[in-house]
Each structure stands twice: as structure tokens, then as C-alpha cells.
Amino acid sequence: MSIQQPAVFLQSLFQHAVDSVSAARCLPAALPAPPAGRTVVIGAGKAAAAMAQVVEQHWQGELSGVVVTRYGHGAACERIRVVEAAHPVPDAAGEQAAQDILSAVSGLSADDLVLCLISGGGSALLALPAPGIQLQDKQQINRALLRSGATIHEMNCVRKHLSAIKGGRLALACAPAKVVTLLISDVPGDDPDIIASGPTLPDATSCADALAILGKYAITVAPHVREHLESGRGETPWPDDVRFAGHQTRIVATAAMALEAAAAFAKAAGIPAHILSDGIEGEARDIGKMHGALALEVARKGQPFTAPCLILSGGETTVTVRGNGRGGRNAEFLLSFAHTVQGNPRIWALACDTDGIDGSEDNAGAVCGPDTLAQAADAGLSARVMLDNNDAYHFFQSVNALITTGPTRTNVNDFRAILVL
Structure with missing residues (x-):
């Protein structure tokens, strides 16, 4: 593993965080x-x-x-x-x-x-x-x-x-x-x-x-x-x-313990880490949009953090279901995030539930990178349309980006990691 493989790095980071709260x-x-x-x-x-x-x-x-x-x-x-x-x-x-x-x-x-x-x-x-x-x-x-x-x-x-x-x-x-x-x-x-x-x-x-x-x-x-x-x-x-x-x-x-373990893991790999909060609540799509805006600010302007860096957060978002799609709050967060950053070439992200189950689905969450939206578009899928239908599961499934860990037998709720290189 290396930062030359950002998606692999983020998944290893998540596993380390989960292990720390077993x-x-x-x-x-x-x-x-x-x-x-x-x-x-x-x-x-x-x-x-x-x-x-x-x-x-x-x-x-x-x-x-x-x-x-x-x-x-x-x-x-x-x-x-x-x-x-x-x-x-x-x-x-x-x-x-x-x-x-x-x-x-x-x-x-x-x-x-x-x-x-x-x-x-x-x-x-x-x-x-x-x-x-x-x-x-x-x-x-x-x-x-x-x-x-x-x-x-x-x-x-x-x-x-x-x-x-x-x-x-x-x-x-x-x-x-x-x-x-x-x-x-x-x-x-x-x-x-x-x-x-x-x-x-x-x-x-x-x-x-x-x-x-x-x-x-x-x-x-x-x-x-x-x-x-x-x-x-x-x-x-x-x-x-x-x-x-x-x-x-x-x-x-606690969630704070998992985030601190992830921060230490990133620093050992030479990536400065910043923990926003372990208690973020709100609509998953709104929190995704906010995190996306922050990642873009880092990538474009070098503020409030300088790249390369890792941005971490936890808590428990919610989803007000209006569509008839599939997907838990972490996948919905990530779909909103991906739609916000629009394939910026410097940004990768992961959002998973530490119990290994995103809501009632069979995945823990998902991971996205600069090519995620383009891959989905090639499959005929629109991030905006899928988000409106609460169908983040099928969106990330279409690009082979779901993260499936099975039950972790622990639970400190949402884990979000954004990597800006």
C-alpha cells in the first residue's frame, strides 16, 4: 500500500480505526x-x-x-x-x-x-x-x-x-x-x-x-x-x-478514539491529519455537501488546511427518505460529497459505518475518487438523479466502489475520511 493508491490507503485507514475500538x-x-x-x-x-x-x-x-x-x-x-x-x-x-x-x-x-x-x-x-x-x-x-x-x-x-x-x-x-x-x-x-x-x-x-x-x-x-x-x-x-x-x-x-487512531495511522504514513469533530449530526446529503466544499477549499486555495492532508469526522447523520432507492446514510453522504467536488483530481474520500453495516444494507459504506462520477456517467447514471432517489447504494455498486467488510462486532458510528493530495 502507498499513497499512490489512495482508495487502498483509505480502506486500510478505516480498518485500523475499527480495530482500535474493538x-x-x-x-x-x-x-x-x-x-x-x-x-x-x-x-x-x-x-x-x-x-x-x-x-x-x-x-x-x-x-x-x-x-x-x-x-x-x-x-x-x-x-x-x-x-x-x-x-x-x-x-x-x-x-x-x-x-x-x-x-x-x-x-x-x-x-x-x-x-x-x-x-x-x-x-x-x-x-x-x-x-x-x-x-x-x-x-x-x-x-x-x-x-x-x-x-x-x-x-x-x-x-x-x-x-x-x-x-x-x-x-x-x-x-x-x-x-x-x-x-x-x-x-x-x-x-x-x-x-x-x-x-x-x-x-x-x-x-x-x-x-x-x-x-x-x-x-x-x-x-x-x-x-x-x-x-x-x-x-x-x-x-x-x-x-x-x-x-x-x-x-x-468512542468515535473519538477511532478518529484519533486513524489520525495516527495517517501521520505515520506522512500525511497530516485534521479531526473536524466526532459528533457531527444533520442530513447526510447536507453534511456531504459541506465536507465537499471544505475539500475543494483545501485543494484550490490551501485553506484552512494545506495539502496533502487527511480530514476526518464522525458522528451520526440522518436520511429523510423521499425516494425509493437503496443506501444508508454513509453512502448518501458520499454521493452528495462526490456530486459537490465534481471529480476534482486531488480529492478522494471514504464514508463507512464502523459496525460494517450502512443502515440496513450489506455494505459498510463506499469510497470515491476523481474518476467516480465519470465512471458512473459511462454507465448511464447521474449522481444528482440517484441522490434525489436516495439510491446511493446502486450508484456506488455500478462503479465497484462499495466497501463490504461484514459485521465488525463493534460500533462507534459514522467514519468519514477525505484525502486531499
């Missing part, structure tokens, strides 16, 4: 001391099985438990049961897994420890509707939220108040055992109570907040769902709730 790399040092009593491991998220596997490899003493992860994201465990379920729209397997997790933490004593392994994706995977709410209700609302352009903070606010296990309720079910929550963060700002809808963390949002979000995005819900929120039955335990005293929370991997 459970194997980040989790062992964060494990607590064994308790006097039992240790029960529970968890949910795209990294949950990999995290459970690491716990088994490093834990001294008795161990049992159950974790739920996305289909295809499992890992071999001997003492901790791994369940796979649907994401991003929950299914019956996720509902049953949530019930099994509640059963696993029932009847514990004050001498026992619950080790909770949480990562992005856990909110959909840990699907136990509140009394009076059905799984079908949550599926319908999830689909609507995913298409609406709502932020992860907004989506998880709604999810918490329709759940029997999120928003701190799982921690209360563990009483009187001590709860230690270890998190791989996939949310901008790394707020622990937002990651996977905070099943073991108290919650500062309310049913009124959830109703306001549904109204903001004109999401229609069934009358019994609205009544559940309006009545206040969906309220979550607040941050001052004394029942959380003595519990511990540790974030073991």
Missing part, C-alpha cells in the same frame, strides 16, 4: 473485580456478543448470562448465551431476548454483580414493549422514525417511553445486585443514557418529550399508544432516583 482492544482493562456472590452478564447491541466473548476470556470465577445482538453479529461463547435478533426494526426474537434477560437478573442478592454490556443497536434489539403496547406498535413507530430524519437522541427518547426495559428499567430489575455497565458508544456526545436507550441508566426525558417528537415528525400512532404517553404511564426513572446509587458506568470505546 471489544478485544478496549474491554479487558475496564472489567471490574469479581463480587463475593454471582456474576450475571447481560447485554444488547451490535458489539454485545464480541464483548461477552472478551468477558469470558478474561473473567476469573463463575459466570452466566445472556446477551442479544443483531443477526450475523454473534460470537462463540461457552457460559454466556448469545441470542440474535432483528435490527433496526425489532422482531419477536428481540422481544423474547429481553424477557430472558429480565429472567436472568431476577432473584439476585446484594452480593451479586450484574455486568451489562451495551453498544449501539441495543435499542432495537432489546424490544420489550410496555404493558398495553404491542410489538407491532413498536415496529410501526420504528419504521416511521427511521424514515423521518429524526436524530438518535429523538428516536431513543420515544423508544424509552414505550418500553418495559429501557430508560433505566433494566437496572431496577437487577436490585439489590450491583450493576456495572460497560458501553461502546455510537451516539454523538457519548451520553450514556442515550446509547441503546440507556436500559441501566436513569433518564432525564419525559413522555411529553416523546409526544413532542412524534408531533415534530408528523408520526401517527395508535390511540392506545398515544394514551400511554399522555397518561404518564411511560415515565422513566429520573437521574436523582436513589435506586441507582452504587451502580457504575464506563464508556470503553
Whole structure:
């Protein structure tokens, strides 16, 4: 590999960033001391099985438990049961897994420890509707939220108040055992109570907040769902709730860590790196256009950075779906970026999801270079038309530019790298 092969360099950079936030790399040092009593491991998220596997490899003493992860994201465990379920729209397997997790933490004593392994994706995977709410209700609302352009903070606010296990309720079910929550963060700002809808963390949002979000995005819900929120039955335990005293929370991997690892990788290759932010949010196409404008400024005017350089950013963009094409937020970002830079001969870029799955597709994201638009045009494709149809997947597939890693079993959200030579 060399910078003479910019696309290869960017893919190696991405792999290095993902490796830096793997459970194997980040989790062992964060494990607590064994308790006097039992240790029960529970968890949910795209990294949950990999995290459970690491716990088994490093834990001294008795161990049992159950974790739920996305289909295809499992890992071999001997003492901790791994369940796979649907994401991003929950299914019956996720509902049953949530019930099994509640059963696993029932009847514990004050001498026992619950080790909770949480990562992005856990909110959909840990699907136990509140009394009076059905799984079908949550599926319908999830689909609507995913298409609406709502932020992860907004989506998880709604999810918490329709759940029997999120928003701190799982921690209360563990009483009187001590709860230690270890998190791989996939949310901008790394707020622990937002990651996977905070099943073991108290919650500062309310049913009124959830109703306001549904109204903001004109999401229609069934009358019994609205009544559940309006009545206040969906309220979550607040941050001052004394029942959380003595519990511990540790974030073991973040987007910032992945970006810093990528920056070090680039500098070792002789390329100065600049991290814009690890918490960028907004419409993917708008963020793509902004990044494109910045790359052009560097390429044409040498400001605010001097080429050659690498520009990095992370966070979680959103897509308001208006067309009927395919593609996750990273591919949409990159298509908007490519349309903005219009084949500038000095610019290459990569945008991928660190979990290896761009939305609900089979690719992590894509890569583009100076000849991407021309190659697509030769295939009869217009970047503008494809973007208007939310069809970034087929655009990059047509030029063999999709990046397919398979599940990485970690998740610190979007990873964007722009190389200006």
C-alpha cells in the first residue's frame, strides 16, 4: 500500500480505526473485580456478543448470562448465551431476548454483580414493549422514525417511553445486585443514557418529550399508544432516583478514539491529519455537501488546511427518505460529497459505518475518487438523479466502489475520511 493508491490507503485507514475500538482492544482493562456472590452478564447491541466473548476470556470465577445482538453479529461463547435478533426494526426474537434477560437478573442478592454490556443497536434489539403496547406498535413507530430524519437522541427518547426495559428499567430489575455497565458508544456526545436507550441508566426525558417528537415528525400512532404517553404511564426513572446509587458506568470505546487512531495511522504514513469533530449530526446529503466544499477549499486555495492532508469526522447523520432507492446514510453522504467536488483530481474520500453495516444494507459504506462520477456517467447514471432517489447504494455498486467488510462486532458510528493530495 502507498499513497499512490489512495482508495487502498483509505480502506486500510478505516480498518485500523475499527480495530482500535474493538471489544478485544478496549474491554479487558475496564472489567471490574469479581463480587463475593454471582456474576450475571447481560447485554444488547451490535458489539454485545464480541464483548461477552472478551468477558469470558478474561473473567476469573463463575459466570452466566445472556446477551442479544443483531443477526450475523454473534460470537462463540461457552457460559454466556448469545441470542440474535432483528435490527433496526425489532422482531419477536428481540422481544423474547429481553424477557430472558429480565429472567436472568431476577432473584439476585446484594452480593451479586450484574455486568451489562451495551453498544449501539441495543435499542432495537432489546424490544420489550410496555404493558398495553404491542410489538407491532413498536415496529410501526420504528419504521416511521427511521424514515423521518429524526436524530438518535429523538428516536431513543420515544423508544424509552414505550418500553418495559429501557430508560433505566433494566437496572431496577437487577436490585439489590450491583450493576456495572460497560458501553461502546455510537451516539454523538457519548451520553450514556442515550446509547441503546440507556436500559441501566436513569433518564432525564419525559413522555411529553416523546409526544413532542412524534408531533415534530408528523408520526401517527395508535390511540392506545398515544394514551400511554399522555397518561404518564411511560415515565422513566429520573437521574436523582436513589435506586441507582452504587451502580457504575464506563464508556470503553468512542468515535473519538477511532478518529484519533486513524489520525495516527495517517501521520505515520506522512500525511497530516485534521479531526473536524466526532459528533457531527444533520442530513447526510447536507453534511456531504459541506465536507465537499471544505475539500475543494483545501485543494484550490490551501485553506484552512494545506495539502496533502487527511480530514476526518464522525458522528451520526440522518436520511429523510423521499425516494425509493437503496443506501444508508454513509453512502448518501458520499454521493452528495462526490456530486459537490465534481471529480476534482486531488480529492478522494471514504464514508463507512464502523459496525460494517450502512443502515440496513450489506455494505459498510463506499469510497470515491476523481474518476467516480465519470465512471458512473459511462454507465448511464447521474449522481444528482440517484441522490434525489436516495439510491446511493446502486450508484456506488455500478462503479465497484462499495466497501463490504461484514459485521465488525463493534460500533462507534459514522467514519468519514477525505484525502486531499
